[in-house]
Amino acid sequence: MTVTPAVKAPPRTPIPATGPGTVPALSISGLRTSFGDRTVLHDVDLDVHAGEVVGILGSNGSGKSTMLRCVVGLTPVDAGTITVTGGPKEGHVSKASMVFQQIHLVGRRSVLDNVCAGALGRLSLRQSWSTLAFGRELREEAMGCLDRVGLADRAHDRADRLSGGQQQRVAIARALCQRAPVLLADEPVSALDPASAVTVMELLQSLASDGIAVAAVLHQPDLARRHCHRIVGLEQGRITFSCAAFDLDDDTVTALYKPAPLDGSL
Numbered sequence: 005m006t007v008t009p010a011v012k013a014p015p016r017t018p019i020p021a022t023g024p025g026t027v028p029a030l031s032i033s034g035l036r037t038s039f040g041d042r043t044v045l046h047d048v049d050l051d052v053h054a055g056e057v058v059g060i061l062g063s064n065g066s067g068k069s070t071m072l073r074c075v076v077g078l079t080p081v082d083a084g085t086i087t088v089t090g091g092p093k094e095g096h097v098s099k100a101s102m103v104f105q106q107i108h109l110v111g112r113r114s115v116l117d118n119v120c121a122g123a124l125g126r127l128s129l130r131q132s133w134s135t136l137a138f139g140r141e142l143r144e145e146a147m148g149c150l151d152r153v154g155l156a157d158r159a160h161d162r163a164d165r166l167s168g169g170q171q172q173r174v175a176i177a178r179a180l181c182q183r184a185p186v187l188l189a190d191e192p193v194s195a196l197d198p199a200s201a202v203t204v205m206e207l208l209q210s211l212a213s214d215g216i217a218v219a220a221v222l223h224q225p226d227l228a229r230r231h232c233h234r235i236v237g238l239e240q241g242r243i244t245f246s247c248a249a250f251d252l253d254d255d256t257v258t259a260l261y262k263p264a265p266l267d268g269s270l
């Protein structure tokens with residue numbers, strides 16, 4: 005008798021080269037950050053290589069978003085270095101782009117305008133003064149980004165006419181239009197239904213196979229196992245493990261999410 009496994013084994017996608025001699029696209033070393041007198045990241049080290057999807061797991065308040073926000077300069081750092089390697093050399097270009105759970109598209113503008121806005125950091129002041137000034141070349145590039153996320157046919161719709169999952173893909177297209185070699189995603193699928201979540205995770209995997217380094221904060225360990233190459237765990241501002249996604253065992257996940265005592269003692 006043949007027994008069909010209840011759960012399909014996760015695909016064992018090849019792990020990109022991460023050994024000696026390979027330069028990570030994102031390298032975080034000794035990162036420390038505080039809010040007031042409370043340190044929320046303690047000497048965090050993390051490398052993410054081109055072609056790799058790294059999932060970041062951790063309980064609420066462990067510092068996941070803060071870590072990503074430090075990389076893009078939204079949160080100041082107390083100590084440590086953050087290096088992003090690769091990407092375009094010319095112009096003023098953010099070297100890491102970020103997508104958020106709250107998608108922040110301009111709902112009344114077209115999908116295409118929203119994607120063009122990803123390039124604002126590298127346009128001249130005059131070009132960025134009005135979205136009407138988005139040139140033909142940029143609009144073509146933005147169409148390419150939309151095509152990459154499978155939404156070229158919705159380019160001229162108002163952004164708020166799209167579903168949540170489609171809007172998240174537009175946000176990813178906008179990040180692509182930034183031409184950054186590193187894509188950070190902070191809970192990109194938390195607001196999405198299971199099928200849309202898988203679509204977005206597959207998209208992140210596919211962008212990684214194009215050579216982008218992807219780091220994604222996730223609250224779904226199984227999704228992380230299925231779609232990431234590597235998973236790191238963050239606990240109270242410290243990385244407590246880093247392993248190949250298919251090596252992440254249930255005990256490690258359970259320990260990561262153990263409930264914190266209500267009296268705050270730990």
Ligand SMILES: Nc1ncnc2c1ncn2[C@@H]1O[C@H](COP(=O)(O)OP(=O)(O)OP(=O)(O)O)[C@@H](O)[C@H]1O
Binds near residue numbers: 068
């Ligand atoms: N701007 C801020 N001012 C003060 N404290 C902050 C600020 N931003 C974050 N923190 C604190 O830093 C800690 C880490 O927050 P962070 O948002 O990084 O956690 P997280 O792991 O992303 O949590 P979640 O899973 O709930 O999104 C928390 O204790 C939070 O209260």
